[in-house]
Amino acid sequence: MSRLKNKNVLNFRLFIYIKNVEKLTDIFQYTHFRKYLAEYQGARALVEPSFSRTEICARLGLPKTRSYFADVLRGKKVSPRMVQKFIEVLELNRKEAKYFESMVKLDQAKSDAVRKDAMEELLKINPHPQMLLNSDAYEYYAKWYHSALFAILDVMDVSDDLSSVAKRIFPKVTIGKLNESIALLSRLGLIRKNDDGFWKPTKDSISSGPYNNDELIREYQLQCFELSKEALLTPSKNPHVMNTLVFSLSKNAYKKLEAELQAFKAKAHQIVAEDQEKADGVYHMNIHLFSNLDAEAKP
Template identity: 85%
Template sequence: MEKFADIFQFTHFRKYLAEYQSARVQVEPAFSRTEICARLGLPKTRSYFADVLRGKKVSPRMIQKFIELLELDRKEARYFEAMVQLDQAKSDAIRKDAMENLLKINPHPQMLLHSDSYEYYAQWYHSALFAILDVMNVGDDLSPIAKRIFPKVTLGKLSESVQLLSRLGLVRKNDEGFWKPTQDSISSGPYNNQELVREYQLQCFELSKQALLSHNKNPQVMSTLVFSLSKSAYKKLEAELQNFKSKAREIIAGDSEKADGVYHMNIHLFSNLDAEDK
């Protein structure tokens, strides 16, 4: 049986469906989007498959129909179900379980992400602790950090986080017995995964919400701007945001004074209008 697209190369089921259909129609010209609707048992609609690619929710019954249409074996079927669950998850817990299922089922999980990288990006406080250790002098007793970190993180979780950072080679003890970063910054690396980064960003957005609602005296700058703009001007604005991020990195890297604070910056730019159907 010919495999028109390797399902284990994907974490987004809609991208997989699009690639599969595009590849198969080259071999079977009749395998059009309209024909797919008919084979799914929907002869009265010609748009269902296209609607799914655009974001339409897929019911459990239709998941099984897709599995039959795609001629997936048992392992591939489980992987497809996990991809759909990941896409349609209504809670962070369900989304996390789905991502873990993908890693377990995939025969080559390193193609998606390194397991330690997944653990690192799964919780926001791992990256926060990495930066905090540059500011505070602590050894195995992390209670000083537990008292100051915002939002609060238990001492047990902080201890687990230090062990993870140590295992990844991101921190080590210096001659004075203090945990310190081994590098200035962290990259997501060659196993960067879009879904993984999205989960991390969702946690970061929640931190912004908590910071906004808090009444502490910690430094914060919160600003919102809603505007209308042409496509050409939008591209210029997007480029300027990238320039700003580069400049921010330069400032951070060029800071010759000892760091005495840890800050979190999120940049959000998104549309309030869906694209017009062509």
């Protein structure tokens, strides 16, 4: 009886081990390779205690370097040779390996074009891309002018002739791209023609909502930051406010400031939602708060 009980315990432990391995090897749940590495190592160490960060360094061919894996998790660049070493240590199959390479490419991209290509590779490789984001949502946030046109249609009466929009939109967008944007917005059900034949929004506003994928939104925000730069450099009679403030602050005061910014963002949404007058302008607001000092290294 005792032998049978021990056998059942072993079988149960084996079942748990297999389930944990299956879970930790599901690389397609991730878009950040550093987060994947950290969670993979932690999960595997639970079922294989010897799989420590030091052991990973040894398996990577770096027995004299105990901190390399931790350095990678903190942001250290990974060379192509080490990418292949990681693939071996993680025991990834061909498809998983390609996905891992694309995640590294996405993280270490030095240009928007390379970053965009890497994100598209992830979507193409992932067997369940909806886990990352809805493809229509990706298309919507991939270009800044989709959201701008959505707002513009609330201000201007626009039919299928988009020449009036092309003349006024800032920065300039070709009529061809605006036509593609109209088609996308219509397909997504975000706009439709009213009784007068003008395209109008079907919603008051749009948020990233369930499509709030970090990489997707970051790509969109990068485009928005470039718009701010262009607005700053372009002489214009249009209303604009450009302020910059640099300051030192305690952690507690920072938390208060961050909370105030979140409250202001909510208030801004409220002002927009409660505006009962006919809109006569389209405005773009970016809020940036970041540190000029890296966090102190832990001893």
